[in-house]
Amino acid sequence: MEPERLAQFKEALEERLRELLGEADKTVTGMADALDSFPDPTDRASLETDRNFMLRIRDRERKLISKIKEALERIEDGTYGICEVCGEPIGEKRLLARPVTTLCIECKAHQEKLERLRGS
Known part of the structure; x- marks a missing residue:
């Protein structure tokens, strides 16, 4: 693969990695909110459902982050x-x-x- 094209893939992978890590940080910050702010059990249950859904998404993104890091390593070692x-x-x-x-x-x-x- 041409070095210029390889650099484009590297840049795109690094950008996607930054986006995913930023989203993960937002999730962690959002999770810090206390459930006590929702005294109604229905509201709390809804929040828990939303959080569980978000955690499943973040778990998939965590796996993608790992794959992106591996792809960046392959770029560095010439096997990408x-x-x-x-x-x-x-x-x-x-x-x-x-x-x-x-x-x-x-x-x-x-x-x-x-x-x-x-x-x-």
């Missing part, structure tokens, strides 16, 4: 954009759609087919 299964370059369209991917489209399709056959 190379399929970890077959060693072939990952198509740029695939990287644009899923910049944290480690598999080319063919290997990912094969992996998904195996998962369906196993019932996973």
